[in-house]
Amino acid sequence: MFQIADKRTVSRIINSARQAIAKSFVPDNLGFGHVTRENVIGRHTTTIARELMCGGDSTDTAIIIIDGTYLYIQKSRNNEFQRKTFNLYKKRSLLKPMMIVTTTGYIAACIGPFISDFNNNDAAIMKDILLRNTDHILSWLKEHDILVVDRWFRDSIGVMKALGLEAAMPTFLDGRRQFSAEEANESRCITKIRWVVEAANRRLKQFKYFANTIQNSSLVYLESDMSIACALINHYQPPMTRSKLEDEEIGVQIMQLRQQKNKIQLVLLEENNLIRRFSLWEIINHTEIIDGLPIMTKDDLGDLTFGVFQLKRALSYAEERCSTTNLTSDVASSVHRCKIIPNLIRIPTQSAHSNRVTYHPTIYFTDQAILGWRCDCFTGARFLGCCSHIASAIWFLSYQRWQTQQRHMPSGVYKKLSYRFDTSLRFLCFV
Numbered sequence: 001m002f003q004i005a006d007k008r009t010v011s012r013i014i015n016s017a018r019q020a021i022a023k024s025f026v027p028d029n030l031g032f033g034h035v036t037r038e039n040v041i042g043r044h045t046t047t048i049a050r051e052l053m054c055g056g057d058s059t060d061t062a063i064i065i066i067d068g069t070y071l072y073i074q075k076s077r078n079n080e081f082q083r084k085t086f087n088l089y090k091k092r093s094l095l096k097p098m099m100i101v102t103t104t105g106y107i108a109a110c111i112g113p114f115i116s117d118f119n120n121n122d123a124a125i126m127k128d129i130l131l132r133n134t135d136h137i138l139s140w141l142k143e144h145d146i147l148v149v150d151r152w153f154r155d156s157i158g159v160m161k162a163l164g165l166e167a168a169m170p171t172f173l174d175g176r177r178q179f180s181a182e183e184a185n186e187s188r189c190i191t192k193i194r195w196v197v198e199a200a201n202r203r204l205k206q207f208k209y210f211a212n213t214i215q216n217s218s219l220v221y222l223e224s225d226m227s228i229a230c231a232l233i234n235h236y237q238p239p240m241t242r243s244k245l246e247d248e249e250i251g252v253q254i255m256q257l258r259q260q261k262n263k264i265q266l267v268l269l270e271e272n273n274l275i276r277r278f279s280l281w282e283i284i285n286h287t288e289i290i291d292g293l294p295i296m297t298k299d300d301l302g303d304l305t306f307g308v309f310q311l312k313r314a315l316s317y318a319e320e321r322c323s324t325t326n327l328t329s330d331v332a333s334s335v336h337r338c339k340i341i342p343n344l345i346r347i348p349t350q351s352a353h354s355n356r357v358t359y360h361p362t363i364y365f366t367d368q369a370i371l372g373w374r375c376d377c378f379t380g381a382r383f384l385g386c387c388s389h390i391a392s393a394i395w396f397l398s399y400q401r402w403q404t405q406q407r408h409m410p411s412g413v414y415k416k417l418s419y420r421f422d423t424s425l426r427f428l429c430f431v
Helices: 007-024 037-043 047-054 079-085 122-132 134-140 151-162 181-205 216-236 247-258 263-270 298-305 309-322 388-398 411-429
Strands: 063-068 092-102 107-114 146-148 166-168 281-285 334-338 344-346 362-365 370-374
Touching (some): 047 146, 063 122, 122 134, 181 216
Parallel strands (some): 063 146
Antiparallel strands (some): 281 334, 362 370
């Protein structure tokens, strides 16, 4: 159609276009040189992030979120390169670029990609970026700026602090069964704003070139191709999230709950030893407390969870407890009611990841409000929002069982298929 002689000519034309875009377009839309700290603080920092990370007071603190993403590549016949790009965690050959975004999801910089063997985890890559001052990152950052990272960056926290930077990272269990309420609350504050870097990674993977396995013959152009893609995202796509009028009020509410202890766990459960004394609980059907719990709206549930992820997971847990996907019909769902505190219930919930683990989300309530909760999962002690097990119990008891319109759920078909496969496998075992 274009009367081009051969593939090499096409390759040269594409490479010329790549070089032109990288020279004239990328520097104005990506990198620490194209955006100032003042611009990031004023235009690309959400109100709720400023409230949670700075207490709403500081107007001269930059908050950036950092995370690595994966780009899968072909296996290489070069043994050394194959060893350096084989990731033991993913069991595949891949390269890792480091995404640095603001709290609105705007991509401040995309550095890399880096090799991904066991010597080059996120922490090692971050230390290399800081110590080499890649893309003049240290000239851009100032003392007490906040870097929001995940647990994979643990070994780089010392370097960040030595450079005068603040690091916000979720805590570790360190062999314990559960985070304390304060630790779980702090971690929730971080995950409340950190999700935008995952969304930025997802936007990058909307380019099929990065979503699929990349040909090794293209690796020499990978860095410039990534820079072009990120610059296009910045220039043409809207922010992941924007500040809302209610964000300041939500931030203040979160700050009030941040250091609050879980009184339900301390007073009702531990003092009365209700966690281990199974004889103090009786099994009833959920219909026996149908008037005991408040009726809630979706907005009420959102205020309780401080997010949408827990409510998205609520349906799956409720379907498994009730053994049906039609939760608007008359379903049987058992509830454990405390014999000495009648308005304290717990709902045994199967773990989504293990057949051997069952959690016991516990809810303290009146007919007007949910007063408190506690679960024995990793984050179940937190009072700033709640885990998916608690959200599922409240969602079903205070919202879903009052609905009349049935929703078609394809997962009901999957469940029947799973049953048939399971039955077939059992039959084959005896053949």
